[in-house]
Amino acid sequence: MTVDLFLLQLFTGLALGSIFVLVALGLSLIFGLLTIVNFAHGQFFMLGAYVGAFVLGMTGNFWLSLIAVPLAVGAVGMLCERFLVRPLYGRGIDYPLLLTYGLGLILLETVRILAGTQGIPFNTPPVLSGAADLGFFFFPKYRLFLIAITAIILVALWLFLERTSYGLIIRAGARDQEIVQVLGVDVGRVWLVVFGVGVAIAGLAGVLAAPIRGVFPEMGVPVLVEAFVVTVVGGMGSLLGAVVAGLAVGVTVSFTSFFYPEMATLSMFLLMALVLVFRPRGLFGRAGLLG
């Protein structure tokens, strides 16, 4: 394997992993603070792709859809948290999980009713189509864009959590909710925002993945499973874990599909099995919210 080819597979893996990172990040963020496994996460991803396709169809502007999607999906998520998830706090971890699963089915069927069971097309924006010359090799521009925008989202999220007073409350809430509550913070509102931000990132990942994966009602199902694999590998509730594991899973799948294409889908599960054997809590499990 030459250096060029190695780098090409590496970059392909990083682009693939970017989507994993974004989906797992939202999942981990929500779990870290609310201790809820959001089983509807994949359906928010799907919803993002559909909202993106709708906005793109109405305005023809890809960038506008990148702004509209997180807002719309985040709003839906906040409504769900406020009226469905909130009554379940303090009632055991299974209940929110089952409820969000039901919520996911409702979202899935609603989209099927509104937009049909067939997929809808989503073209790569013209500016980002084609390949860029990276010196060693040519690489699809859109995938480079994916890596870049994921990096931007990560930095923005990091700044939000580390450098704003709201982020401080979120980090404190993840560590000890009771104390935060005693200090006079409305924890309920923090949870609402965190749930909204978490699913908004999933929605954004959906529209970003749309040109590569396509837009169809069932697209959220494999994504949920992939996000689970990443979360198990990285460690539940650890944002650093989500990033490292997401990229690692992406690169693993990319290299496996080069050497043994038929094992590509299974490779991520093998990675998960390995982690479970040697480190059942995940690579960064049990660490604080930001690892």
Added chain:
Amino acid sequence: MVERSATAGPPARTRPGGPAAIGAAYDFVDRHRVAIAILFLIVLPWLTPYKALAVNILIYGLFAMGFNLIYGYAGMLSFGHAALFGLGAYGCGIPIAKFGIPWFLALPTGVAVAGLAAVAIGWFATRSRGIYFAMVTLALSQVVYYIVFQMVWLTGGEDGLRGVSVPALDIFGLELSLLDPTAKYYLILIAVALALWLFSRILQSPFGAVLEAIRENEKRAAACGYDVNRTRWAAFILSGLFSGLAGALYAIHLSIVPIETLHYFTSAEVLMMTLLGGMGTFFGPFVGALVYILLQDVVTVVTVHWQLVVGILFVVLILFFPRGIWGSLLHWLRP
């Protein structure tokens, strides 16, 4: 067990505020639960709109019962039981369809395949705790789905496995046609009745008690010297055997094995039935399967969006009715 003496306060069976008759009826049903369940299942085909529906209720009831062992009694939420059900179905269907092996050998093969899968999946999954468990079982069941999906030469892939035909059973010279739905129902009921009896015995055994102890307080059970991981693993395997039996019977019932048996929606369906009926109760899974399948039968005539109804059911049950039908009934009768 502590013997109740006549002088040591009022007997535990008369509850404050509840008439003694209800307590007595409750105990009667509980003591004869296997017989009552079998009696009910004997009359069931005469209560459903058509016989094939009763067969589905029987098989899914058995599946939900197996699922209930680990979710209701051991408190482990598995999202991957479709893998065990589906492998039971393929494990029974492939020998019949591809190798012409008689049903009475294929049926145990299916159960064994599911059991082996439960050994493997359970080993990985029981290493994880609580919320991880649901995620790991879901991920591993997807692995099974992908593998079966890709092995088209053996499993038929997306089209499902065809040709699992068992037209007639030859039992000690007695020829029984499986094309007759009534005969098929009662033959399957024999297997289900045996499973019910075995299941009841497991619950009454010390193992069943340890299982519930782990659900209630894992650390304390471990402190009492029970090997928590091994018990959870054993429960998962037992649950897999029951689920595999349900799957194997399903293959014989349908004469084909659809790939949907392995789909994760099947895992959700069995979870739904268990919740609907009442998790951790003996009759709950069968009540849940009955209501779910009858409801599905009615709703799918009106709309193709059955999953929307399932989703709403999930939300409503969790928010307002987490004990399920049978569980709520027990709760009202026994304050």
